[in-house]
Structure formats: structure tokens, C-alpha cells
Amino acid sequence: MATKLIITNYKNFKCGVKLNQGELVNIRFQTNEDVQIGDIYKVKIKEILPNDSGAFISYGQDDKRGFFKRINLPNGDKAHEGQSLLLQVRSIGSKDKVHLFTNNIILTGKFINLIPYGDEIILSRRTRKNLDTSEQDSVMDSLSDSEVGLIARHNLTPETLEIAKSELKQIHSNWKDIELNAKEIENEGLVFQNNYFDQNFVCDYSDKNTDQVIFSDNERFDKVKKWDEGLDGTFAKFCEEMTSEQIEKEFNLSEKIDYLIESKYSLPSGGNIMFGKTDALTAIDVNTGTAKRFDTNREAIQLIAKLIKLKNISGKVVIDPVASDQNTLRKLVGMLKNEFRDDLSITNVYGYTRGGLLELSRSRNDRSIDELNLVS
Numbered sequence: 001m002a003t004k005l006i007i008t009n010y011k012n013f014k015c016g017v018k019l020n021q022g023e024l025v026n027i028r029f030q031t032n033e034d035v036q037i038g039d040i041y042k043v044k045i046k047e048i049l050p051n052d053s054g055a056f057i058s059y060g061q062d063d064k065r066g067f068f069k070r071i072n073l074p075n076g077d078k079a080h081e082g083q084s085l086l087l088q089v090r091s092i093g094s095k096d097k098v099h100l101f102t103n104n105i106i107l108t109g110k111f112i113n114l115i116p117y118g119d120e121i122i123l124s125r126r127t128r129k130n131l132d133t134s135e136q137d138s139v140m141d142s143l144s145d146s147e148v149g150l151i152a153r154h155n156l157t158p159e160t161l162e163i164a165k166s167e168l169k170q171i172h173s174n175w176k177d178i179e180l181n182a183k184e185i186e187n188e189g190l191v192f193q194n195n196y197f198d199q200n201f202v203c204d205y206s207d208k209n210t211d212q213v214i215f216s217d218n219e220r221f222d223k224v225k226k227w228d229e230g231l232d233g234t235f236a237k238f239c240e241e242m243t244s245e246q247i248e249k250e251f252n253l254s255e256k257i258d259y260l261i262e263s264k265y266s267l268p269s270g271g272n273i274m275f276g277k278t279d280a281l282t283a284i285d286v287n288t289g290t291a292k293r294f295d296t297n298r299e300a301i302q303l304i305a306k307l308i309k310l311k312n313i314s315g316k317v318v319i320d321p322v323a324s325d326q327n328t329l330r331k332l333v334g335m336l337k338n339e340f341r342d343d344l345s346i347t348n349v350y351g352y353t354r355g356g357l358l359e360l361s362r363s364r365n366d367r368s369i370d371e372l373n374l375v376s
Contacts, residue, residue: 003209007198007224008216008247010257013372016201017253024256026205027310029372030197031092035099037366038108038194039089042182043068043101045079055079057087057101060189066099073103074117086182086191091364094371100364107171108196110203110231111156111164114171118149126154148172155203155234163232198224202235204344210235216244260310260369267299271322275307277370281316293322297332305339314345314364318357332358 006017010029018026030036041059048055048071055068068087071079079085087101107114121143123136131139138158143150146168156164182191198220202213213235215221221241228236248254263275270289275282286300304319321332333351336358340347346363353359 002211003207004251005202005205005210005213006216006247006251006253007201007214007220008244008253010253014197015257016198016205017251017256018205019251020209022251024310027257027260028197028201028312028366029369031367031372033092035089035092036194036197037089037092038106038196038200039190040105040178040192041087041089041101042185042188042191043085043087044188045071045081045083045085048079048081052078055081056098057085058188059087059101060187064098066101068101068103070102070104084188086179089194092367094367106151107175108200108203109153109167109171110199110228111153111160112168112171113151113153114168114175115149115151116172116175120149121146122149122151124151124153127152127156130154131157143168148175153203155206160232167231199227202228206235211238212240213238214247215239215241216247260307265303265307267296267303269296269299271296271300273300273304275311281318282313284317284319286319286321288322293324294328294331297321297324297328298335301332301335302339305336308362309340309343309345311369312366313368313370314362317360317362318353319360320357323356329358336360 002021004019006019008015008017012032014030016028017024043057043059043066045068046056046058046065052071055071056065057068058064059066066089068079073079073085085103086105087103088105089099090102091100093099103117105116107116121140123131123139127139128136135158139152139156139161142161142165143152150168152164178192185191202224206213213224215224218241221239225236225239228234228239242250264272266272267289269291271291272287272289274285274287276285284304286297288296300321308317321329329352333349337349340349343362345365347360349358349360351359
């Protein structure tokens with residue numbers, strides 16, 4: 001199954017697209033805003049909420065405020081008002097909501113994610129899936145002398161361990177520079193800007209079937225290729241350039257992305273699903289067609305899971321399936337859980353509410369397509 005990764009632009013956004021056999025399976029956008037996920041700021045605690053349930057912080061952008069949810073610090077102390085800290089942007093707030101910050105700082109690499117305030121060595125979910133038990137033990141033993149916390153990414157194998165350890169040293173050196181930069185500035189402000197959207201997209205969404213990494217921009221092409229050639233060059237050998245016009249002609253991206261902006265989608269059975277978004281949750285209604293109820297629900301569950309991932313919907317989601325017997329409804333829960341096995345976000349499928357709605361939640365890592373205002 002040929003996999004294509006396309007690094008391009010869509011309207012005013014940077015865009016990363018993954019295609020399997022020509023079908024859109026993953027897409028991410030980066031806005032042109034000042035604040036990006038992964039940025040690290042020197043912040044000041046402005047207001048601790050009751051019961052230590054979080055704190056509002058200022059981060060040097062015209063005294064704009066963010067929210068720091070977990071105020072317990074790595075050394076065991078609690079943050080206090082007026083205190084300066086290094087925090088990382090965890091998620092971008094929707095509409096008029098503030099951005100969420102965390103002290104669980106992560107610096108990403110190809111093989112290793114550094115957790116400077118941590119002390120554990122963690123194998124990512126995909127790493128555990130890719131490596132057998134003996135290979136996992138080999139990785140853990142080789143990295144056991146690390147002085148900081150880290151996550152072994154899915155690109156890491158026993159064969160690339162030495163390269164990964166070299167990368168870890170470089171990332172750790174970058175962290176020391178960030179700490180030094182933070183000490184040198186008196187007020188709150190940006191100390192590290194995450195300019196790694198393209199590299200992170202290629203790392204996150206490449207797989208063993210990837211045979212092309214296509215760029216519409218020469219500068220972005222050069223940056224990713226040189227970065228990867230400085231490691232093991234596995235991505236670099238697949239990198240190539242195409243014009244935006246060539247990409248559109250060959251892959252028809254505009255039509256694929258425009259499809260995601262819709263709210264009503266047809267099912268093969270003749271039924272359809274409808275997406276409705278409120279500030280509190282996303283509601284999805286399943287309407288029957290000429291097929292049997294189970295077939296309609298099965299088609300709906302598969303399409304709903306796919307669209308939730310592609311649209312990057314997060315928070316609470318409720319699905320109103322076609323009324324069926326209890327055995328069929330239980331099967332739908334298992335089907336839905338199975339559809340989210342490969343999701344990079346954390347998705348919890350809870351089952352049915354008393355009113356018969358299928359409920360789930362999905363962790364937020366970025367704005368959804370609905371929040372980006374992609375409609376011309």
C-alpha cells in the first residue's frame with residue numbers, strides 16, 4: 001500500500017497530508033498565528049484558582065493570559081502567584097478560550113522525545129507495537145543511563161540506537177540553551193519557538209509503506225531533507241519537490257480537503273450522518289437508508305471515526321445511532337473502539353447514555369478543521 005506524505009499549503013495554512021493509495025487518511029494544519037503548539041514561554045503565575053484547580057498565567061503577548069492546569073511542579077512544590085516558570089503550549093484555545101500550558105515540557109526529535117523535567121524512559125505505544133520484547137529490552141538497556149526523561153519514538157529500532165543517542169545529546173544541549181535564554185530575559189516572553197511542523201508531521205505519519213515525501217516549497221524541502229540527512233537519511237531519500245499545480249493535478253487535494261468542511265455525509269446504504277458543533281460538544285446523527293439497521297450503523301461508525309480523526313474533532317462527542325437491539329448496540333461500541341486503535345490522540349469510548357446516545361471523548365492537540373475557518 002503506497003503511502004504519500006505531502007507538505008504544502010492550503011489557503012493561508014501550512015498543511016501536511018497523508019495519502020494511502022490516493023485516499024486521505026491524515027491531515028494537519030498550522031496557522032500563521034504567533035503562538036504555536038510546542039512553543040516554550042517564560043510565564044508568570046497571575047491567579048491561582050480555588051482548591052489549586054489550576055492557574056491563569058501571563059506569557060508576554062500583550063499581557064494575554066493562558067491557563068496552567070496542573071500547578072504541581074516537577075520538584076514536588078506547588079506554583080504560587082507571582083512565580084516565574086518555563087511552560088510549554090499544549091493546546092491552542094478555540095474561539096475566545098485561552099491557550100493551555102503545561103510544565104510537562106517535551107522537545108521532539110526523530111527517534112527521541114526529551115522530557116527535561118522527567119526521569120522515566122518510556123516506549124511509545126507505536127514503539128511497543130513495532131518491537132518484540134527482546135528488542136524493547138535492548139532499547140531500554142541502551143538508554144538506561146539517560147539523565148533526563150525521554151520517550152522512544154516509533155522510528156527507533158535497535159539498529160538506530162547509536163544515532164538516537166547522538167540525537168538525544170543534541171536535544172539535551174538545545175534544552176540547556178533554552179534554560180539559559182530564559183534566565184537572560186527579565187520579563188515573560190517566548191524562549192523557544194516550535195518551527196518543526198514539517199519534521200514532526202513526517203515523523204508522526206510516516207510508515208513502512210511511505211515511498212514519497214513531496215514538498216511544494218523549496219525552503220521547506222531543504223530544511224527537512226538536511227535535517228534527516230544529519231541523522232540516518234531514511235526520509236531524505238524519499239523527499240522530492242513538485243509545484244502546487246502539479247500536486248493538485250495529481251492528487252486533487254482541494255477536493256479532498258473541501259469534503260472535510262461539509263456537515264452532511266452520505267452512506268453507501270442510502271442513509272447519512274450529520275455533524276453538529278456546539279461550544280460544549282459535537283453531536284452526530286445517523287439517519288437510516290434502505291439497508292438493514294445494523295448495516296447502516298456499521299457504515300456510520302466507520303465513517304464517523306474516520307471523519308473525527310480527519311476533522312481533528314476533540315472534546316465530548318455523542319452519536320445518535322439508528323435504534324437497534326441491545327446486542328447490536330454493544331457491537332457498535334466494540335467497532336468504534338477498534339476504529340480508534342491507530343489514533344495519535346487519546347480517545348475514550350464510554351458507551352451509552354441513559355438516553356441511548358453513544359458517548360466518547362478525544363484529547364485535544366490542535367484546532368479542529370471547523371475552527372480554522374477554511375471556507376472561502
